[in-house]
Amino acid sequence: MLKKKIITTPAAGEAILADAIRKVSQPSRRAFLQRTLTLGGLSLLTGCSISDDSAVEQALTKVSQFNDRAQALIFDPNRLAPTYPDSMITRPFPFNAYYGEDEVREVDGDAWRLELSGLIADRQPWSLAQLRKLPQTDQVTRHICVEGWSAIGKWGGVPFSYFLRRVGADLSAKYVGFKCADDYFTSIDMPTALHPQTLMALTYDGQELPPRYGFPMKLRMPTKLGYKNPKHIQAIFVTNTYPGGYWEDQGYNWFGGS
Ligand SMILES: Nc1nc2c(c(=O)[nH]1)N[C@H]1C(S)=C(S)[C@@H](COP(=O)(O)O)O[C@H]1N2
Numbered sequence: 001m002l003k004k005k006i007i008t009t010p011a012a013g014e015a016i017l018a019d020a021i022r023k024v025s026q027p028s029r030r031a032f033l034q035r036t037l038t039l040g041g042l043s044l045l046t047g048c049s050i051s052d053d054s055a056v057e058q059a060l061t062k063v064s065q066f067n068d069r070a071q072a073l074i075f076d077p078n079r080l081a082p083t084y085p086d087s088m089i090t091r092p093f094p095f096n097a098y099y100g101e102d103e104v105r106e107v108d109g110d111a112w113r114l115e116l117s118g119l120i121a122d123r124q125p126w127s128l129a130q131l132r133k134l135p136q137t138d139q140v141t142r143h144i145c146v147e148g149w150s151a152i153g154k155w156g157g158v159p160f161s162y163f164l165r166r167v168g169a170d171l172s173a174k175y176v177g178f179k180c181a182d183d184y185f186t187s188i189d190m191p192t193a194l195h196p197q198t199l200m201a202l203t204y205d206g207q208e209l210p211p212r213y214g215f216p217m218k219l220r221m222p223t224k225l226g227y228k229n230p231k232h233i234q235a236i237f238v239t240n241t242y243p244g245g246y247w248e249d250q251g252y253n254w255f256g257g258s
């Protein structure tokens, strides 16, 4: 049984709310909540009585799940994210990971095989040479990180929808999950996996993808925030069971649209 902190004064309520807002990671979202959220509002929205810290946590999780559904509903599979001229590429393009740049994983490209599992008809592993023989395209798009920066970069590679069809993935499944060489993992909704701008990126700025940007292969989606774009992909699986993700399991919104 939870020990409940009863909200006796408006000031106590304010403190809980301020705490809830602090727990929201994105500064712009935090500012938005600060202007719009009331304790009653959060309770109404979530059906939770906001009486202690774990209730706040639960209420915020519900808001985030509500956001996932809303974002999935408004996601237009044919609407393209903006693209930019090469002259607008951010140089140098920032590095980011859950560790520092001196700890970037060095993957052996010759030994590397992309593993496939789950609801996929042809689960043969793929070598880098085989992936390079598939149709390629490139795009200059903006990458937006929740930590408060964005940058324009150029990625090239195989349209993911082409690849998923080629290997006979169940395109009616809910999720595509990714496991990375550095223990990072994430998952996306099938409509985003099939979006025309979602790429299995093998190059950055016309060169083989450098280690810091995710060699040998990353998934690049201009329709999703940075943390949804997995680098150093080792395995891809298709499933109807919610796979979560490294940051998502720590409270980042799962849909993560940008
Ligand atoms: N494997 C792996 N992929 C990852 C991450 C990571 O730590 N490991 N970090 C994510 C985050 S939060 C961001 S912003 C981008 C950064 O990509 P970049 O180094 O190409 O800028 O990678 C994403 N994909």
Ligand SMILES: [Mo]
Pocket: 096, 144, 145, 146, 147, 226, 227
């Ligand atoms: Mo990020």
